[in-house]
Amino acid sequence: xVQLLESGGDLVQPGGSLRLSxxxxxxTFSTYAMNWVRQAPGKGLEWVSTISASGGNTYYxxxxxGRFTISRDNSKSxxxxxxxxxxxxxxxxxxxxxxxxxxxxxxxxxxxxQGTLVTVSS
Amino acid sequence: EIVMTQSPxxxxxxxxERATLSCRASQSVSSNLAWYQLKPGQAPRLLIYGASTRxxxxxxxxxxxxxxxxFTLTISSLQSEDFAVYYCQQYNNWPLTFGGGTKxxxx
Numbered sequence: 448x449v450q451l452l453e454s455g456g457d458l459v460q461p462g463g464s465l466r467l468s469x470x471x472x473x474x475t476f477s478t479y480a481m482n483w484v485r486q487a488p489g490k491g492l493e494w495v496s497t498i499s500a501s502g503g504n505t506y507y508x509x510x511x512x513g514r515f516t517i518s519r520d521n522s523k524s525x526x527x528x529x530x531x532x533x534x535x536x537x538x539x540x541x542x543x544x545x546x547x548x549x550x551x552x553x554x555x556x557x558x559x560x561q562g563t564l565v566t567v568s569s
Numbered sequence: 570e571i572v573m574t575q576s577p578x579x580x581x582x583x584x585x586e587r588a589t590l591s592c593r594a595s596q597s598v599s600s601n602l603a604w605y606q607l608k609p610g611q612a613p614r615l616l617i618y619g620a621s622t623r624x625x626x627x628x629x630x631x632x633x634x635x636x637x638x639x640f641t642l643t644i645s646s647l648q649s650e651d652f653a654v655y656y657c658q659q660y661n662n663w664p665l666t667f668g669g670g671t672k673x674x675x676x
Contacts, residue, residue: 451612484613492605492613492656494665508664547603547618553660555603557624559612 449473449558451543456563463533463567469526469543469560476524477501480546482556483517483528485539495541496528497554511537533567540564571595571659575668581676588644590671592657597637601661604633604642607654607670616655617642647673 455467469481483495496517497506505517516529526543541563544556572595582588592602600620605613615624617633620640630645644651652675657668 486607491670492607492658492667494658494667497665506663542613544613547615547624553601554665555601555615555618555658555660556605556613557615557618559614561610561612 449545451545451558451560453541453543453560453563456541456565458566458568459533460569461534461567464529464531465533465565467528467530467541467543467563467565471524471526471543471545474545474558476519477521478549480554481517481519481526482544482546482554483526484542484544484556484559486542486562487536487539490539493539497546498526500549530565533565535567538565538567570664571598571662571666573657573659573666573668575655575657575671577671578669579672579674581674582647583676584649585646586676588647588651588673590642590644590655590673592635592640592642592668594638594640594659598659598661600636601659602633602635602640603658603660604631605656605658606651607656613656644673 450472452470482497498517514532518527543560545558547555547557574593576591602620604617621633654670654672
């Protein structure tokens with residue numbers, strides 16, 4: 448059974464930093480690209496970032512480019528999101544999501560975690 | 570950036586009735602379109618990918634259709650567990666983008 452367990456969400460002041468983690472199990476982690484998707488309170492889903500299976504390629508939404516860094520440790524089956532220079536509009540539930548296919552085809556998300564809440568406020 | 574527009578924003582349906590949700594892309598996404606179901610406090614659930622392929626374990630009452638810029642998710646006979654918010658997502662181009670969602674509520 449595929450399981451994705453996010454952690455690291457917290458209350459942080461504007462301008463602060465936070466690192467999210469996502470522990471994966473139930474599939475060959477090193478074979479699949481992984482993603483972060485967020486949902487701000489009362490809003491819809493927003494894709495944040497994607498990292499390739501090897502970690503060699505990364506993609507970011509314009510809203511987080513230059514502030515967030517996605518990474519992975521395939522030996523630990525863990526995905527990370529380093530979030531710097533946090534702003535109030537980064538407040539959201541952050542979901543870890545597995546890419547739905549192992550090849551280079553398009554990126555949809557077949558398994559998601561329960562999410563971790565990040566609140567940016569003074 | 571491809572803008573995904575979902576309609577209606579809210580759909581009021583009685584249990585057992587049919588629900589039809591629409592998703593429009595600002596430019597062609599071919600068949601690279603997925604649908605998700607979100608319920609409060611739960612992990613999002615993939616329903617459809619490739620515009621019309623049901624994900625593993627998804628009941629046959631869920632069906633997807635369309636290609637290019639116009640897509641539809643149909644729930645043939647709504648069950649109590651189907652009242653939720655539904656999102657479409659295109660994966661034809663970066664950045665990946667979602668529609669604004671359709672809330673399916675009990676009439």
